[in-house]
Amino acid sequence: MEIDFFWIGAGLALLGYFIGNGLKNFKNPKGSPSGTPLLIKERDLFVYLRLRPEEVRELLEKYPDAPKLLLKGTTYYPYEQLVQWLSSEDLYKKQ
Template sequence: MIWLGVGIVIAGYLIGDGLKNFKNPDSKNILESLDENDDHELIKESDVHHFIGISKEDAKHLIAEHPSIPHIVINNKVYYQKNKLREWLLKIGS
């Protein structure tokens, strides 16, 4: 009985959210709005290989070969902004 109630509540929420955005098809859903919060997230230089999806050694070579990668330096540590790095990767990939 509890699961039926929970299911009705979830269905009501999803239907209500869909109706709220019915006349605005370009609006973002919950998952997209959560994803936009990490656009300003900084990635440490030692963790950039996880974001790119390559080995740590390949990331070091990529960084060394392309000093134009958008980055910032804070207290002598290099950080990469997620959305800027994503844009840069798309630009060099095309």
């Protein structure tokens, strides 16, 4: 009888783990595992880059070849590619 309670408890613990793990990205199902979205709108870019909006605007004006997507008139930036582009040596050579 005690063994039955053990398996019920273990099953409930696993159930709680899998439900909790599934709820991590409930509001953002297409997000990346790191918690950042895959695509960021231009107006929200300053939040993820931790810059002031003026600095982001200046950066994008200075480097119009930043990785971006234009969908239905809205500009999106792929976060992982943008961070990789910002940290690339080619960007520093252009200055």
